[in-house]
Amino acid sequence: MLLKPAGFILLTFTVLGCKAAQTERHDVRKFPEGFLFGTSTASYQIEGSWDVDGKSENIWDHMTHNNPCVIADCSNGDVACDSYNQYKRDVEMMRELGLDFYRFSLAWPRILPTSFPDLISEPGSQYYSDLIDELLKYNIEPVVTLYHWDLPQKLQDMGGWTNPHIVDWFADYARVAFNLYGDRVKYWITINEPREVCYQGYGANTKAPALNIKGVADYMCAKNLLMAHAKAYHIYDQEFRSKNNGTIFIAYSAQFYEPETEKDIEAAKESNHFEWGLYAHPIFADKGDFPPIVKEKVAAKSAEQGFFRSRLPEFTPEEVDYVKGTSDLFGLNHYTTFLVYRNESVQGTHDVPSMHDDLGNVHYQLSEWEYGGMSVNMRVVPWGFYKLLTQIREDFNNPPVFITENGYSTFPGLEDTSTRIAFLRQYLSALLDAVDEGSDIRAYSVWSLMDNFEWMMGYSSRFGLYEVDFSDPARPRTPRTSAFMYKHMLRTRALDWHYEPDTTVMTIDEGH
Numbered sequence: 395m396l397l398k399p400a401g402f403i404l405l406t407f408t409v410l411g412c413k414a415a416q417t418e419r420h421d422v423r424k425f426p427e428g429f430l431f432g433t434s435t436a437s438y439q440i441e442g443s444w445d446v447d448g449k450s451e452n453i454w455d456h457m458t459h460n461n462p463c464v465i466a467d468c469s470n471g472d473v474a475c476d477s478y479n480q481y482k483r484d485v486e487m488m489r490e491l492g493l494d495f496y497r498f499s500l501a502w503p504r505i506l507p508t509s510f511p512d513l514i515s516e517p518g519s520q521y522y523s524d525l526i527d528e529l530l531k532y533n534i535e536p537v538v539t540l541y542h543w544d545l546p547q548k549l550q551d552m553g554g555w556t557n558p559h560i561v562d563w564f565a566d567y568a569r570v571a572f573n574l575y576g577d578r579v580k581y582w583i584t585i586n587e588p589r590e591v592c593y594q595g596y597g598a599n600t601k602a603p604a605l606n607i608k609g610v611a612d613y614m615c616a617k618n619l620l621m622a623h624a625k626a627y628h629i630y631d632q633e634f635r636s637k638n639n640g641t642i643f644i645a646y647s648a649q650f651y652e653p654e655t656e657k658d659i660e661a662a663k664e665s666n667h668f669e670w671g672l673y674a675h676p677i678f679a680d681k682g683d684f685p686p687i688v689k690e691k692v693a694a695k696s697a698e699q700g701f702f703r704s705r706l707p708e709f710t711p712e713e714v715d716y717v718k719g720t721s722d723l724f725g726l727n728h729y730t731t732f733l734v735y736r737n738e739s740v741q742g743t744h745d746v747p748s749m750h751d752d753l754g755n756v757h758y759q760l761s762e763w764e765y766g767g768m769s770v771n772m773r774v775v776p777w778g779f780y781k782l783l784t785q786i787r788e789d790f791n792n793p794p795v796f797i798t799e800n801g802y803s804t805f806p807g808l809e810d811t812s813t814r815i816a817f818l819r820q821y822l823s824a825l826l827d828a829v830d831e832g833s834d835i836r837a838y839s840v841w842s843l844m845d846n847f848e849w850m851m852g853y854s855s856r857f858g859l860y861e862v863d864f865s866d867p868a869r870p871r872t873p874r875t876s877a878f879m880y881k882h883m884l885r886t887r888a889l890d891w892h893y894e895p896d897t898t899v900m901t902i903d904e905g906h
């Protein structure tokens with residue numbers, strides 16, 4: 395990622411007319427009737443107990459144990475927040491906040507230690523059953539992600555998401571989960587962030603399994619992942635929906651790509667197509683399939699480079715139909731925005747072959763866009779969220795949207811008024827701007843309930859509404875100022891720009 399100083403594109407912004415914050419226009423803005431609020435986490439990031447009760451190794455255990463300092467602080471998720479033992483305290487925090495739902499993920503190798511359905515771990519599957527019961531006891535809706543990146547290492551040894559057999563492996567695992575929990579879970583998310591799974595894990599080395607086989611493995615993964623998702627969707631739709639009456643969808647990570655100048659408008663459209671349209675178009679576009687421009691560009695580059703076929707695998711017409719329409723909601727994780735340009739200087743700057751070379755653009759952020767914690771590529775750009783939501787409404791016929799993640803990282807410390815609270819207010823206000831213009835946004839979830847293992851950043855980057863003390867074996871959790879602000883927002887169902895929470899005691903309100 396590149397950075398440019400402010401002055402460079404000042405003119406551009408006036409020309410393109412960014413919908414900066416209409417934000418402080420209203421002091422108090424109401425959320426729509428029935429809008430749901432929650433927080434999100436993921437198994438490897440919080441559970442710990444990595445080898446307890448028969449759980450087998452996943453790709454993150456494998457990577458962090460074999461190459462510890464690939465993580466910024468040389469840490470791992472062996473203990474993490476110890477939620478395998480402390481889930482009751484986690485639910486207590488949710489009651490303090492007054493959440494409508496809690497989004498968490500199941501660890502595939504905890505439920506299926508062999509990776510396959512021949513052995514369902516009794517204690518491993520009981521853990522999630524107990525968590526679900528504890529949530530329901532307090533009227534907190536479980537929103538369950540089947541796959542949030544902790545692939546069984548055994549499956550990775552057989553190629554992981556690049557092996558087309560994963561379509562069946564994943565579908566079998568999904569069926570086990572629907573059987574175990576389908577009576578109590580009404581919201582299922584198949585896969586978290588296809589782009590991070592495929593591009594970062596297979597096309598780069600910024601997530602496990604860090605294969606870094608650019609412009610080949612990432613595209614193979616994309617097709618298999620979409621087929622696996624679709625198979626799980628069809629199983630739910632045909633065998634479980636009528637008796638369990640639930641909803642099933644996929645959660646994308648989509649950052650927004652904004653043209654630097656008017657001459658970059660096409661280039662920015664292509665960035666959106668390559669970065670997240672690759673995964674959204676096959677499911678949400680009327681015609682399905684990968685975006686035509688991505689197919690064309692990868693095929694042309696592949697031919698130029700001497701490949702006998704496109705590096706982007708094709709869907710057959712039957713597969714296009716099989717994948718199209720397989721998501722009841724548009725799950726969206728969003729954090730930031732990039733500016734895009736394309737000119738002669740871009741040539742030769744990307745690895746060949748690679749997705750970024752196929753695309754042929756440069757993405758960057760402005761140095762004066764604020765960022766928190768150590769996540770320098772997650773700068774605060776609320777108008778990008780508004781534009782992204784508008785684009786989803788316009789391109790995909792206004793699908794119902796579930797914001798499955800949005801959040802801000804800080805350094806340790808409880809006071810986060812000018813950082814996380816400011817971020818949440820600006821992004822939620824941008825969301826309400828999109829709602830005012832007709833976007834069908836149903837729910838919003840903060841990443842994250844508490845600090846946790848932040849992948850390559852380890853414990854150095856803190857996303858929690860609750861701080862976790864990782865130096866204490868008891869892993870105590872303490873509410874940040876933002877936890878009090880979020881609680882107030884949920885209680886009033888309104889965004890109040892000027893509310894200053896009293897942070898002396900956190901209590902559970904009546905009815906929670």
Ligand code: BGC
Pocket residue numbers: 436439586587590647727799841848849857
């Ligand atoms: C992921 C989370 C992660 C968060 C913050 C998302 O990409 O789904 O697991 O912790 O971003 O980086």
